[in-house]
Structure formats: C-alpha cells, structure tokens
Amino acid sequence: MPLLSVIQSLAVLLALNGASPIGPDPSPASPFARIDGDMLVPSRLYHGLGKPIPMVLSLRGTTEIPEDGFQLVLLDGEGRVLDSASGLEPGPLDLGREMPVTLDLERAARVQVIADGLPVGTPVVVEPLRGRRPVRTVRDTRPDGRTRYTRIFAFGDDLLDPTREADVKRLEAMRESPDWEEGEELVLSGFRTYVDRDVVMESDFGEIRIDLAPESAPNTAWNFRFLAEQGFYEDTLVHRVVHMDSSGRRFVIQGGDPSGTGDGGPGYDLPMEESDLPHDLGVISMARADHPDSAGSQWFICLSREGTARLDGQYCAFGWASRGAEPIARLADVEIGDASSGRPVHPPRIALMRLVPAEPLVPGIPRSSSRIDEWWVHPTSDAPPERRPR
Structure with a gap:
C-alpha cells in the first residue's frame, strides 16, 4: 500500500476514535481543546494566506456515519448559508478546499456539522484577520452641559450619524486638511479558527x-x-x-x-x-x-x-x-x-x-x-391568602 494511503487510513481511524492525527491532544486551556460534542476541530489556531485550513471531523457526539455522509455549512451571524460541503467522511479535511467561500470572508462566520438534516456538535468559528479603519473623534460635551469627553463620530469615511450636519461638515474639513489620514488598506492576513x-x-x-x-x-x-x-x-x-x-x-x-x-x-x-x-x-x-x-x-x-x-x-x-x-x-x-x-x-x-x-x-x-429580551420581574402569586382557623 502506498505510504500516502497508509497515512490517510491512520488519520481516519484516529478521527473515528476522537483523537487528533496532528500531534498530541491539546491541553484543556487550548482554544481547540476537544470535549465531547466537538465533532469538527481545527488543527491549529492561526492559518496564513494561501495555506490549508486543516481540521478533523470525528464521530464525537454521534455514533454512526450518516448514509449520505456529513454536511458542513458555513453560516453568518444571521443564519444565512454562505457555503456548504456534502458527503464528508470522518477524517482530516482542508476547510478552504471544501468551502472556498471561507477564503473570501469579510467577517467571522461559523461552520456547523449537519447529520441527517440536523445540526450536531459545536460550531467552529472562522475569523478573517483584517485591520481596522481610522477612528475619527471630536471633543464634545455630554448632555449635562458640563462634562467634556471624546466622541467617536466616524470610522474611516463613514459617519455614525450621517444626518448630523455638524459631523458631515467636520469630516469634509478633515478630508481637505493636509493632516488627513486615509488609513491603511484593510489587507487580509490570514484566519483564526477555534471551536x-x-x-x-x-x-x-x-x-x-x-x-x-x-x-x-x-x-x-x-x-x-x-x-x-x-x-x-x-x-x-x-x-x-x-x-x-x-x-x-x-x-x-x-x-x-x-x-x-x-x-x-x-x-x-x-x-x-x-x-x-x-x-x-x-x-x-x-x-x-x-x-x-x-x-x-x-x-x-x-x-x-x-x-x-x-x-x-x-x-x-x-x-x-x-x-x-x-x-x-x-x-x-x-x-x-x-x-x-x-x-x-x-x-x-x-x-x-x-x-x-x-x-x-x-x-x-x-x-x-x-438573547434575553424581557426584563425579569419577581413572580407574584394571584392566589387568595390562605384562610386560617380562628
């Protein structure tokens, strides 16, 4: 049997038993430490551009492989499906290859394992590593009319409140100033992945x-x-x-x-x-x-x-x-x-x-x-007071 096939077979066996084929088990303090229910686990925390994003899919939290294999879905914070991969077997995988949209993320998303149409296991977070836009500030006065503070009024070229005329003029004046700072280009540097x-x-x-x-x-x-x-x-x-x-x-x-x-x-x-x-x-x-x-x-x-x-x-x-x-x-x-x-x-x-x-x-x-969306109030009883014998 070719050496590559032996390595792949060993990796699958390790994954089926819940062990990582890449190095020893992480310590409990590790951001990708395994616990029961972590079916998909990144092999490392950071990944450079153009490099694989290795993960291991295992049977933790379930007992058998679905007939059609496992599915992975890439979800944004609103629950929208950005990408998916189907027919997966337990073992090592490259997330960027299975779901190429991952490589173009503008903000963090999560990978969820699906088995027989149901979500199983803990999601994995995928964060693109990007810089930030300049924070534009101005000295202002709080509503009490006395306290001075530093107010953020824009990030980059975007005003927090475009209807605030004073801020519109302020940003225009800043753009015309020789001290105007455009800010660095928000370059993608890689990815951070963790359970x-x-x-x-x-x-x-x-x-x-x-x-x-x-x-x-x-x-x-x-x-x-x-x-x-x-x-x-x-x-x-x-x-x-x-x-x-x-x-x-x-x-x-x-x-x-x-x-x-x-x-x-x-x-x-x-x-x-x-x-x-x-x-x-x-x-x-x-x-x-x-x-x-x-x-x-x-x-x-x-x-x-x-x-x-x-x-x-x-x-x-x-x-x-x-x-x-x-x-x-x-x-x-x-x-x-x-x-x-x-x-x-x-x-x-x-x-x-x-x-x-x-x-x-x-x-x-x-x-x-x-998110909790109602203020908790102490429960009160509507029952009439208990009658006591005289």
Missing part, C-alpha cells in the same frame, strides 16, 4: 450565560474569552451598578476589574472595534476610559435599549446574555452606597467565569435570537 464557546459567569445571584459575537467584534470577543478561560475574572466584583439613569431608564451593571476600584485592567489596552451590535437588554460591551482605545477587561451588561442606545458606536458590544435574566435583574437591584459612582454598599461577586460549548446552529435562525 465556539460561550462564557458562563457565576455570580452571587446565579449564572449568566454569555454568547460571544466575533462577527461584530472579533478581537474584543476573543480577549474576553481568553481572560475568562485563564481565570482573570475569578473572584472579581460588580463594582458599578446604575439601575436607572437620570431619565429613569435602566442602564448598566459593570465589573471585570480585579482591583475592585473601577480603574484596574489586564495591563494592556484594546483597540476600539467598529461593532455593529446594538446596545440592548442583555448585551455585553467593553467599559473604557475617555480614549477610544482604553478598554481592557472591564465589561458592562446593558439593562435596556432605551437607556443604552446612545452607547452605540461609542463602546464596543461583543456578545449578549442568552440565559440569566433573573441574576442580571437581581444584580441591578442591589443597594447603592455612592450614587455618583454607582458603587454598591456590598458589591456582588463574580466567583469565576468558565467556558462551555456553544449550542449547535440551525441554518436560517439568527444567533441573536438567543
């Missing part, structure tokens, strides 16, 4: 499950996942709670600072990403200082669309809570000791964060449909 994971926050009031959105903010979502996986958020506080803003609209709960002061972080700053995920109930976003590129580890969860819509474009939203409406409501309802800073009398604790397999994706269903 999709959700993040579970274990709070004093229960668990909150976060679905990450790399299709909206790939590096921010990856940073949060990495910090959560590596124990950065263990035993941290929800140090800021603003249940209602000055207009009586639910606002945010904030945590992610190991120092508990509101000024701490991971020791580095994240570049601001151009997220198109609207701030809404349950959406998680990155807190930061005044400079757009000053986020690091601090996060906040939105408590309403009405209160947080003004944060769109100014802060980087990167996921949403799919479970945990009650813990979020209870965290927002703690007693506040300092109204000016939102510091609770007894700041609630995040005991730890852990990664769990993301749910299989059903083609045609947007991922955001999993």
Whole structure:
C-alpha cells in the first residue's frame, strides 16, 4: 500500500476514535481543546494566506456515519448559508478546499456539522484577520452641559450619524486638511479558527450565560474569552451598578476589574472595534476610559435599549446574555452606597467565569435570537391568602 494511503487510513481511524492525527491532544486551556460534542476541530489556531485550513471531523457526539455522509455549512451571524460541503467522511479535511467561500470572508462566520438534516456538535468559528479603519473623534460635551469627553463620530469615511450636519461638515474639513489620514488598506492576513464557546459567569445571584459575537467584534470577543478561560475574572466584583439613569431608564451593571476600584485592567489596552451590535437588554460591551482605545477587561451588561442606545458606536458590544435574566435583574437591584459612582454598599461577586460549548446552529435562525429580551420581574402569586382557623 502506498505510504500516502497508509497515512490517510491512520488519520481516519484516529478521527473515528476522537483523537487528533496532528500531534498530541491539546491541553484543556487550548482554544481547540476537544470535549465531547466537538465533532469538527481545527488543527491549529492561526492559518496564513494561501495555506490549508486543516481540521478533523470525528464521530464525537454521534455514533454512526450518516448514509449520505456529513454536511458542513458555513453560516453568518444571521443564519444565512454562505457555503456548504456534502458527503464528508470522518477524517482530516482542508476547510478552504471544501468551502472556498471561507477564503473570501469579510467577517467571522461559523461552520456547523449537519447529520441527517440536523445540526450536531459545536460550531467552529472562522475569523478573517483584517485591520481596522481610522477612528475619527471630536471633543464634545455630554448632555449635562458640563462634562467634556471624546466622541467617536466616524470610522474611516463613514459617519455614525450621517444626518448630523455638524459631523458631515467636520469630516469634509478633515478630508481637505493636509493632516488627513486615509488609513491603511484593510489587507487580509490570514484566519483564526477555534471551536465556539460561550462564557458562563457565576455570580452571587446565579449564572449568566454569555454568547460571544466575533462577527461584530472579533478581537474584543476573543480577549474576553481568553481572560475568562485563564481565570482573570475569578473572584472579581460588580463594582458599578446604575439601575436607572437620570431619565429613569435602566442602564448598566459593570465589573471585570480585579482591583475592585473601577480603574484596574489586564495591563494592556484594546483597540476600539467598529461593532455593529446594538446596545440592548442583555448585551455585553467593553467599559473604557475617555480614549477610544482604553478598554481592557472591564465589561458592562446593558439593562435596556432605551437607556443604552446612545452607547452605540461609542463602546464596543461583543456578545449578549442568552440565559440569566433573573441574576442580571437581581444584580441591578442591589443597594447603592455612592450614587455618583454607582458603587454598591456590598458589591456582588463574580466567583469565576468558565467556558462551555456553544449550542449547535440551525441554518436560517439568527444567533441573536438567543438573547434575553424581557426584563425579569419577581413572580407574584394571584392566589387568595390562605384562610386560617380562628
């Protein structure tokens, strides 16, 4: 038997038994570590241009090969099918060869395994590695009429609010200036691939499950996942709670600072990403200082669309809570000791964060449909009070 055939046969046997034919099993901290249900696993995290995107398809989570083989579908965040491959057997494969559309992705997408018409196993995220457009800012005044801050008004040549006449004129003037920065061409440098994971926050009031959105903010979502996986958020506080803003609209709960002061972080700053995920109930976003590129580890969860819509474009939203409406409501309802800073009398604790397999994706269903969309209220009983004997 030719050597190549022997190698291919060995790879198939290893895949059928859930083992990777490429090197030893990854450690649990690895972004492509296998657990039951990970049917498709990338062989590495990063892939250069013009290089294969090797993955291994195995029988984890199922017991037999479908009569017509497995199918792979490439899905965007809205659940649209971008590409597909059918009749696949367990073993190694090159994703770029099986689904060429992968090589032309503009934003992150997910690969889902389909068996007998049903999605099975954890999706795999495929992120194109691209730069960002210049962030255009201006010094402005907040609605209180006193506080000055740096407002983002455009990314590249695109205004956040094209109806804002002052910003239209401002961008036109900047283009005519000799100091105008066009920005670097957004060159594709390669791909990052990993098995999709959700993040579970274990709070004093229960668990909150976060679905990450790399299709909206790939590096921010990856940073949060990495910090959560590596124990950065263990035993941290929800140090800021603003249940209602000055207009009586639910606002945010904030945590992610190991120092508990509101000024701490991971020791580095994240570049601001151009997220198109609207701030809404349950959406998680990155807190930061005044400079757009000053986020690091601090996060906040939105408590309403009405209160947080003004944060769109100014802060980087990167996921949403799919479970945990009650813990979020209870965290927002703690007693506040300092109204000016939102510091609770007894700041609630995040005991730890852990990664769990993301749910299989059903083609045609947007991922955001999993977001909690109703404010939790304490259940009340309509039953009449119990009669007691006299």
